[in-house]
Amino acid sequence: MSGLTVGVVGLGGMGGGMANRLLDLGHTVTVWNRSTDVAAPFVARGAKLAASPAEAAQAGVVITMVANDAALESVVTGPGGILEGIGGGVHMSMSTVSVGLVHTLAARHAAHGSDFVSAPVFGRPTAAASGKLWIMQSGPEAAKVRVRPVLEALSQTIHDIGLTPEAAAVGKIAGNFMIAAATEAMGEAFALLAKSGADARVWHEMISSTIFACPIYANYGRFILDKAFTPPGFKLTLGAKDIGLALAAGHDQQVPMPFANVLRDRFLTAQAQGRADLDWTSIALNALSDAGLPT
Amino acid sequence: MSGLTVGVVGLGGMGGGMANRLLDLGHTVTVWNRSTDVAAPFVARGAKLAASPAEAAQAGVVITMVANDAALESVVTGPGGILEGIGGGVHMSMSTVSVGLVHTLAARHAAHGSDFVSAPVFGRPTAAASGKLWIMQSGPEAAKVRVRPVLEALSQTIHDIGLTPEAAAVGKIAGNFMIAAATEAMGEAFALLAKSGADARVWHEMISSTIFACPIYANYGRFILDKAFTPPGFKLTLGAKDIGLALAAGHDQQVPMPFANVLRDRFLTAQAQGRADLDWTSIALNALSDAGLPT
Amino acid sequence: MSGLTVGVVGLGGMGGGMANRLLDLGHTVTVWNRSTDVAAPFVARGAKLAASPAEAAQAGVVITMVANDAALESVVTGPGGILEGIGGGVHMSMSTVSVGLVHTLAARHAAHGSDFVSAPVFGRPTAAASGKLWIMQSGPEAAKVRVRPVLEALSQTIHDIGLTPEAAAVGKIAGNFMIAAATEAMGEAFALLAKSGADARVWHEMISSTIFACPIYANYGRFILDKAFTPPGFKLTLGAKDIGLALAAGHDQQVPMPFANVLRDRFLTAQAQGRADLDWTSIALNALSDAGLPT
Amino acid sequence: MSGLTVGVVGLGGMGGGMANRLLDLGHTVTVWNRSTDVAAPFVARGAKLAASPAEAAQAGVVITMVANDAALESVVTGPGGILEGIGGGVHMSMSTVSVGLVHTLAARHAAHGSDFVSAPVFGRPTAAASGKLWIMQSGPEAAKVRVRPVLEALSQTIHDIGLTPEAAAVGKIAGNFMIAAATEAMGEAFALLAKSGADARVWHEMISSTIFACPIYANYGRFILDKAFTPPGFKLTLGAKDIGLALAAGHDQQVPMPFANVLRDRFLTAQAQGRADLDWTSIALNALSDAGLPT
Secondary structure (H helix, E strand, C coil), X not given: CCCCEEEEECCCHHHHHHHHHHHHCXXXXXXXXCCHHHHHHHHHCCCEECCCHHHHHXXXXXXXXXXXXXXXXXXXXXXXXXXXXXXXXXXXXXXXCCHHHHHHHHHHHHHHCCEEEECCEECCHHHHHCCCEEEEEECCHHHHXXXXXXXXXXXXXXXEEECCXXXXXXXXXXXXXXXXXXXXXXXXXXXXXXXXXXCHHHHHHHHCCCCCCCHHHHHHHHHHHHCCCCCCCCEHHHHXXXXXXXXXXXXXXXCCXXXXXXXXXXXXHXXXXXXXXXXXXXXXXXXXXXXXXXX | CCCCEEEEECCCHHHHHHHHHHHHCCCEEEEECCCHHHHHHHHHCXXXXXXXXXXXXXXXXXXXXXXXXXXXXXXXXXXXCHHHHCCCCEEEECCCCCXXXXXXXXXXXXXXXXXXXXXXXXCCHHHHHCCCEEEEEECCHXXXXXXXXXXXXXXXXXXXXXXXHHHHHHHHHHHHHHHHHHHHHHHHHHHHHHXXXXXXXXXXXXXXXXXXXXXXXHHHHHHHHHCCCCCCCCXXXXXXXXXXXXXXXXXXXXXXXXXXHHXXXXXXXXXXXXXXXXXXXXXXXXXXXXXXXXX | CCCCEEEXXXXXXXXXXXXXXXXXXXXXXXXXXXXXXXXXXXXXXXXXXXXXXXXXXXXXXXXXXXXXXXXXXXXXXXXXXXXXXXXXXXXXXXXXXCHHHHHHHXXXXXXXXXEEEECCEECCHHHHHCXXXXXXXXXXXXXXXXXXXXXXXXXXXXXEEEXXXXXXXXXXXXXXXXXXXXXXHHHHHHHHHHHCCCCHXXXXXHHCCCCCCCHHHHHHHHHHHHCCCCCCCCEHHHHHHHHHHHHHHHHHHCXXXXXXXXXXXXXXXXXXXXXXXXXXXXXXXXXXXXXXXXX | CCCCEEEEECCCHHHHHHHHHHHHCCCEEEEECCCHHHHHHHHHCCCEECCCHHHHHCCCEEEECXXXXXXXHHHHHCCCCHHHHCCCCEEEECCCCCHHHHHHHHHHHHHHCCEEEECCEECCHHHHHCCCEEEEEECCHHHHHHHHXXXXXXXXXXXXXXXXXHHHHHHHHHHHHHHHHHHHHHHHHHHHHHHCCCCHHHHHHHHCCCCCCCHHHHHXXXXXXXXXXXXXXXXXXXXXXXXXHHHHHHHHHCCCCHHHHHHHHHHHHXXXXXXXXXXXXXXXXXXXXXXXXXX
């Protein structure tokens, strides 16, 4: 499919990768970014520069990929925000934000007559730039049909997880919780193995090539064993934020999550002890430290 | 390699599968089982029946695959036990037992002049019967060389995790801890998704085909979603035992394991509430129940 | 001391008790309550009825005792709020609210030229009505001097915990966390005793008359043993809110609180399973239920 | 009451204090201690020296106050043990030991025709020496009647918690769990207060003179604030042992204890990080350390 017209609000690593991917495929892309200079390379490649999120939203389908709840709220409901320009278009929120904000924005869009789809992604900036993201989406059927060609341009697989935008928002948060849980489990196991005289690398090679032969265990386990925490692939503070989102969602739905509690404490300790700027897999150091091992 | 001579003590699903595999390959197998009638089919296929573990140990390499610490201690140090017949042979312990007992038995063998190798396995009885186990081993080098042909007959891969028998014992326990942790993480995520109106099956298909594309997440997640807990593939009480072994090892080595603590409580609650006979993946029901969902 | 002039905003059980106490002592009291009819009995006893929190604040010292953060924010910064009438007076916040809101309001008052003192209380409505509260206060020295006569009228003891209003806010939250922790500890102990065939009542009489001879253990332990959870002395949902405040404060200050995490889950489970309207000591039922005991 | 005849096995701080108390009151006391020289001062004061626990048991009522399970098992069932000399007498076990061992010893005594009472104590050596202990007891009625005069000589209060010796054993363990839980709760609160700029000492004075006006909060809170951990009043390793006993009892009775799990980890971390020889209240340092505070 070609000839799509898409707005992209937020040109960081992920949003920028997606904008480039759409430009590579010859689509018409309007971009907006808080710092205008970040937009320059995209304009050089043929993107139109919007003066506001509202203007970017006139494309009919507008993607947001921004840092956090505050940023998303601002670009949607603030002055010059998406609601001012979207008309009957579709806003597709692709960053990891709170379920509560998704709920609020869905109501705002509904009251306004526009559509809102949640479509968070798994994958790194390189996957965004090459159309290899894994995407979870949810929202009203008609809106999902409208954004589908855009999602196909960006992803290897698309998973429809429900009829409310909240569904995909919680799905993404739950996914990041799972990753952090696997990280902590490896941290505890590595501490036990190390103090027991076992070769943790051989153990890791075994489980990550057999019962846990999948990217998270293979890659993240290696980061921990190598203590390869800097530069961070995903910053510890972002992981802390996502566990906070999981606990907030659990609070709102009355779902106790004891593993998430342990993770919350791991992230707090890591930050309190000065490891905020490392990769989030470094929360595994807590298990080592508690066991008296060097970190 | 053919022409091996091996004793097999314990002919349950796993031990029996291994004995059959060795018979299939034409090796000479001497078997012993507490209930003699269990041994009959193996004798019918050509195995020799030993009158005691001691007699089975005369094969030079004797495998034990028994239910728990008490059973292992009995077949090694009890009357007619392996120590009485092993001479300068090698005892290869393949079941999941405590690190403490492995430590004790290693000392007994060393004092006796025999060798002791720990070689616990991952895989189901069908994998044992078809030589497709994943095996972790540890122990003195010379002893590992002696048992290697036997392990090759039984496994797809062999992972050498250290020079003390304790190393592989703790490696196996840590592996089962990892599986239980993944189960609990899925339980918490499923509870959150269900109460948030998301489609947990789609979510599971996504993560188990992407970032967690590995057997434990794919298969165990499906068991939980289908509530397919009976007949048990691995009984809840056995999982409870293994988490107890992990915590005991952590205690002895002064390694705090907060995730293992959560799992301990999950297993206790499951047993206290009458789910002892279900598959161990049913510990995921606790997260649902705590969230007020039907179980 | 007589002849004080005080505004009281919020006339629920606690605020009303304090207003009555001040009237009993002959002070001049101006009252405001969201539902005006609640104010009538106080007016009948001689209180002046304010048309707004702003008007009540003209008394020079104005107490707020309201339900939660939203209510406090509204009576301070909303239309007709305290900031509009307080001039150079002192606002003394006595309810349990978030540290974050206290921080925000302190800044608003400072910008406005008024003073802000935090003075949360321990005690029940009967203690408020009889001047027997235990009060923790914090804030700028001069402001604390101004409110001191009012606090003396209301309390048996006053404890000055710091120079910022946040200090007493966190002190109150920490106190309620301690109470909930003692409750959970008793719940776990009672479950263990019950299943072990020990007489939990004798055990409770012993510890609460010796090493734990203090009101929380004596009274709350009896509530649990008697399952005397209704009518609630302090509703479970309020306890849940306070643990949430403790965890939020811990998050902001990067302080992991594993006991508070356990408590969070207990409150969530209690609410998810339909016990929201019971007394907060009923979180002890979770320990019984997890142990398979009747609740 | 005078003229009692009592054997005392184990003359450490607690057992020695009790022996002295009984001698002070003019009773006939036979003592035994593993290291004979420890017994000398008691013999100098008029005690008879027994050549074995069996001989001490001939007194008719024999108290054991020993270090741990292994020591108790040895003095009861080992060569020259209590069972060999007790005849139809009563063995009163007063130290903190596992419920499992109490169960085993009760069966041994029953088979032998002797009686077994569990009577663990709360209090320090000075309380033992002055007859001011708080004692919990359980066992068969007739046996409790026989030992009552001895208990009255040693205690300020006696609490009868059940008909099986296991009841008091678990009651004591549950009591120590409660103390450790209060310690941890204070540690978390102190960390939160410190990082929030509140005066933790004022806060502690307040709660320990009001809602928590009891010895554990008053004294242990002060130890923590003063970091007065050495010399230890009760060694951290002994606290670790007792939490282990609580978890073992919970395991056997299928009672999940999430607070005890947190405590287990605190003790393990403290030991792994080199604080084994401090007072057990020093587990509160973990909360400070996790929050990035100096310890």
